[in-house]
Amino acid sequence: MADRARTPQVVLQTRKLKKHFGGVQAVCGVDLSVPDGDLRAVIGPNGAGKTTLFNLITRDIPHDSGEIHFQGEEISALSSHEVCRRGIGRTFQITSIFRRLTTLENVQTALLTHHRRHYNLFAPASRLYRDAALALLERVGLREQALKPSGVLAHGDQRRLELAIALAGDPRLLMLDEPTAGMAPRERHEIMELVARIGADTGLTIVFTEHDMDVVFAVAAHITVLHQGWVIAEGRPQEVRANQEVQRIYLGQQVARSR
Incomplete structure (x- = not known):
């Protein structure tokens, strides 16, 4: 148990994952590594590629190139149904x-x-x-x-x-695409605190997208930042908050809108 705590198993990994739509490169060689039990936020401005990345991982759309590994198994050739059977759960932006x-x-x-x-x-x-x-x-x-x-x-x-x-x-991995969409601020915090408790109680690995930075920095253990399909930063919340490129590209927009 002590060894596992020091080096958690990687549950989800993508390598050089790419997807384009016409002349638009939506996901640009994304390398993502999510350890067992992580609560990972994927953030970025609108159009950054967050939902497309989720759709690639859950096989709702095909990728152009790259690899997707789940619990050590390459799953990029599987159907969305087969991926679900392997243990990847998903919610969507629109209530279903x-x-x-x-x-x-x-x-x-x-x-x-x-x-x-x-x-x-x-x-x-x-x-x-x-x-x-x-x-x-x-x-x-x-x-x-x-x-x-x-x-x-x-x-x-x-x-x-x-x-x-x-x-x-x-599921072994739960992917939540904007789980607080359409909610009031207090509701957003309540449902994400619930998600965090479920993850802590069960050991479930959770990856979510979210636009409310207060929510993200309150609950996420690690954050991956996308911009125009590229990963521009990754780390613990305090590391991402201090990243100057993130501040310029993303967090600065949040501040500007709040003024």
């Missing part, structure tokens, strides 16, 4: 839930899918994994909302539900 199903049924559906079983609301299968689903809702603070149609939940609670759905896949 079954709005006509209850909060509980959404999580049950995710559990049934993970265990490769079919869901039927009118058959005993609808009772499968009920306890496991309720436990996940408890973890994200939605136990009291279990029987409500998910479509009537507040936006912040729908984001919590998405987190529970992602956790239902029992």
Whole structure:
């Protein structure tokens, strides 16, 4: 255990990863290394390549060149479904839930899918994994909302539900693309503190994108900064905050907008 603490296993690694759209180079030879149990923020201005990088890692879009390794296995030839089966979970910028199903049924559906079983609301299968689903809702603070149609939940609670759905896949790596999008400042801090607690309690490796720098510097263990598809800085929050290029390119924009 002591040796593992000194040299954590690398869970996710990309090497010279590239992607272009027409004449635009969206991801420019990105080298990324995320150790076991890390809470990693990927930040950068709009158009920096953050979502594209996520889409490449989860195989939602093909890469042009480079390598993607997950737990030591090269996964760049796998489909998004196969990557999910390997243990990479994902949420998206736009809320994605079954709005006509209850909060509980959404999580049950995710559990049934993970265990490769079919869901039927009118058959005993609808009772499968009920306890496991309720436990996940408890973890994200939605136990009291279990029987409500998910479509009537507040936006912040729908984001919590998405987190529970992602956790239902029992991921080894969880990738959250702007998990606080559309939330008020207090809600942003609350949900990211929840994410940090889940990571600390379970040892789950988490990578997230976020525009709120207060949130990023409050919860992230390490930060990777992208600009025009390139990694321009990486390190602990205090190191990134002190980086002059980051201040010029990104943090300076945040300060300017706040004036």
